[in-house]
Amino acid sequence: MEQKVVLITGCSSGIGLSLAVHLASDLSKAYKVYATMRNLDKKQHLLESVTGLHRDTLAILQMDITDQHSILAAQRSITEGRVDILVCNAGVGLMGPLEVQSEDTMRGILEVNLLGTIRTIQTFLPDMKRRKHGRILVTGSMGGLQGLPFNEVYCASKFAVEGVCESLAILLQHFNIHVSLIECGPVNTNFLRNLTKTELSDVSVEVDADTRSLYEMYLHHCQKMFQNAAQDTDDIVQVFLEVIQSPCPLFRYYTNSALLPLSSLKLTALDGSQYIRAMSKLIFSVENADTPK
Known part of the structure; x- marks a missing residue:
């Protein structure tokens, strides 16, 4: 049986690394994984995580999703000449009061999270359309479904990705190409440590x-969320595997159902006020803040 060719972005750590390891280690060798990352100096962790010989199932490529030439170079390195499953996983975060963010910093977030995702899909989509076959999986975020204070630019980038994917999904059903968003909450990865934070x-x-006081409360809230609700990457990978193996994948998958009630308020109270009050109370009320004195 012919291997399915999978290209994954953002494989130096976290979800991308774990997914690459799981697929490349599949005993049936059903997948040929092209694990890409911007900086190949960080490939050692991936290599150490893959046990045994995986010459037939894993290749590591340099690919910077902010650079079209880099994406095209990676595409040319795919010996099979095709990608059956494209996983757009690379992303960066930005946290802090909006008024202190520089334009360059904000552009950088949009360049990776939004334009990088679009750029990657643009490159591999024409061949999928020609073959009328393919899957596109995008690592989404609850921050793409609901606003979060002190994450305005990050949420803007993820909200935009939702719009891109939803629009594509409507069109690509006519080409037998499935688009799926995997909506993640807090995950035990390096994302929180690596994000740009004021x-x-x-x-x-x-x-x-x-604003300074409210930001301190929000940081404390984030710390509690990651302590109490963060998922392991293996839990997230299981959702990706479900999408990859499904004969007819859905458009949205939620990795953490505990976070859904707040999002559902946006649908039940269409004026938005209920969600805003609920999120504000969750983060900033005295009983929930429990900030150290």
Whole structure:
């Protein structure tokens, strides 16, 4: 049986690394995985995570999704000449008061999360259309479904990705191409440590006292969320595997059902006020904040 060719972005750590390892280690050798990352200096962790010889199931490629030439070079390196399953997983975060974010920083987030995702799909889509066959999986976020304070630009990028994928899904059903969003909540990866975060200890950060206090409460909320609700990457990978193996995958998959009630408020109360009050209470109310004195 012919191997399914899978290309995954963002494989230096986290979800991308774990998914690449799972697929490449499949005993039936059903998948040929092209694990891509911007910086090949970080490939060692992936190599160490794959046990045994995987010459037939794993190749590691340099690919920077902010650089079209880099994407095309990776495409040319695929010996099979096709991609059956495209996993757009690479992403970056930005946290802090909106008024202190520089335009360059904001552009960088949009360049990776939105334009990088679009750029990658654009490159591999024509061949999928020609063959009338393919799957596109995109790592989504609850921050693409609901607004989060101090994550305005990150949420903007993820909301936009939702629009891109939903629009494509309507069209691509006519080409036998399935688009699926895997909506993740907090995950135990390096994402939180690696995101660009405003540090209040930075003397150059000029922000009013009220915003500073609310930001401190939000950081404490995030810490509690990651302690109490964060999922392991293996849990997330199981959802990706479900999508990949499904004969007819759905458009959205939620990895953490505990986070759905707040999102559902956006549908039950269409004016949005109920969600905004509920999220504000969850994060900023005194009984929930429990900030250290």
